[in-house]
Amino acid sequence: xxxxxxxxxxxxxxxxxxxxxxxxxxxxxxxxxxxxxxxxxxxxxxxxxxxxxxxxxxxxxxxxxxxxxxxxxxxxxxxxxxxxxxxxxxxxxxxxxxxxxxxxxxxxxxxxxxxxxxxxxxxxxxxxxxxxxxxxxxxxxxxxxxxxxxxxxxxxxxxxxxxxxxxxxxxxxxxxxxxxxxxxxxxxxxxxxxxxxxxxxxxxxxxxxxxxxxxxxxxxxxxxxxxxxxxxxxxxxxxxxxxxxxxxxxxxxxxxxxxxxxxxxxxxxxxxxxxxxxxxxxxxxxxxxxxxxxxxxxxxxxxxxxxxxxxxxxxxxxxxxxxxxxxxxxxxxxxx
Numbered sequence: 001x002x003x004x005x006x007x008x009x010x011x012x013x014x015x016x017x018x019x020x021x022x023x024x025x026x027x028x029x030x031x032x033x034x035x036x037x038x039x040x041x042x043x044x045x046x047x048x049x050x051x052x053x054x055x056x057x058x059x060x061x062x063x064x065x066x067x068x069x070x071x072x073x074x075x076x077x078x079x080x081x082x083x084x085x086x087x088x089x090x091x092x093x094x095x096x097x098x099x100x101x102x103x104x105x106x107x108x109x110x111x112x113x114x115x116x117x118x119x120x121x122x123x124x125x126x127x128x129x130x131x132x133x134x135x136x137x138x139x140x141x142x143x144x145x146x147x148x149x150x151x152x153x154x155x156x157x158x159x160x161x162x163x164x165x166x167x168x169x170x171x172x173x174x175x176x177x178x179x180x181x182x183x184x185x186x187x188x189x190x191x192x193x194x195x196x197x198x199x200x201x202x203x204x205x206x207x208x209x210x211x212x213x214x215x216x217x218x219x220x221x222x223x224x225x226x227x228x229x230x231x232x233x234x235x236x237x238x239x240x241x242x243x244x245x246x247x248x249x250x251x252x253x254x255x256x257x258x259x260x261x262x263x264x265x266x267x268x269x270x271x272x273x274x275x276x277x278x279x280x281x282x283x284x285x286x287x288x289x290x291x292x293x294x295x296x297x298x299x300x301x302x303x304x305x306x307x308x309x310x311x312x313x314x315x316x317x318x319x320x321x322x323x324x325x326x327x328x329x330x331x332x333x334x335x336x
């Protein structure tokens with residue numbers, strides 16, 4: 001029975017599903033169906049909540065003939081580090097070694113400098129100084145997105161800037177990559193206009209290539225950042241001037257492709273820098289240090305439960321030396 005087959009397939013890892021897709025047309029139709037994909041994602045997320053892990057990409061330097069100084073390697077190497085929370089006396093952790101998953105060489109990207117990473121449902125999105133990439137370490141697949149004619153967030157020297165992000169459209173079940181471009185740039189920040197465009201991964205047909213979003217952000221986003229995706233929304237920081245003016249951050253609905261402004265926590269001092277992150281793909285997080293850089297405060301916005309019609313919740317206050325370390329990720333448990 002098809003229901004029984006689906007119940008079996010949804011419990012299998014991605015590698016096994018890829019092997020079983022060619023077995024017959026019926027299995028392929030089930031595995032490629034949007035209902036099955038969402039069910040598999042929910043089950044995978046549930047397993048991850050019980051067994052936490054991090055994907056790590058080591059940062060290494062290499063020498064190249066055309067540069068006087070060592071440059072970052074253009075080889076991605078993905079490792080998985082399993083977080084074990086047992087007591088060291090009763091359940092030894094043995095979590096000091098990361099397991100190698102996959103390596104990808106981007107040697108064609110001659111001016112290669114990795115800038116930032118983000119992830120969504122096991123997919124890893126990365127920007128370099130010249131291009132945008134999406135990786136699936138589980139299946140060892142990778143794509144380099146085509147260059148857009150609108151991409152014009154240029155930096156100094158050989159560097160390009162990218163204000164971009166990866167997220168899931170909850171209506172279509174398709175993943176979208178969004179990036180910003182200048183419609184008009186002026187020495188006066190108030191006169192700078194920014195637009196955004198979207199690339200639907202696996203869109204097919206008319207979805208191939210970059211497509212301009214009809215509406216524009218109310219204010220320009222900071223041009224060097226990767227957006228945070230939470231429950232069908234993508235969030236970016238505004239430029240410093242507009243962050244202080246509006247006390248908010250930019251959001252985009254991936255379903256409606258409409259922009260808006262999400263307010264920041266009342267207690268947050270916008271004169272201090274802050275970071276955006278997500279918690280379990282359900283809550284938007286803001287972390288910021290105090291003025292003396294001795295305490296880290298973290299607020300969460302429960303997007304999954306209340307959409308954007310809710311208030312920030314102050315969750316944590318951690319004493320630590322901000323000058324010596326920074327937040328990398330927020331594990332999905334309360335005693336981190």
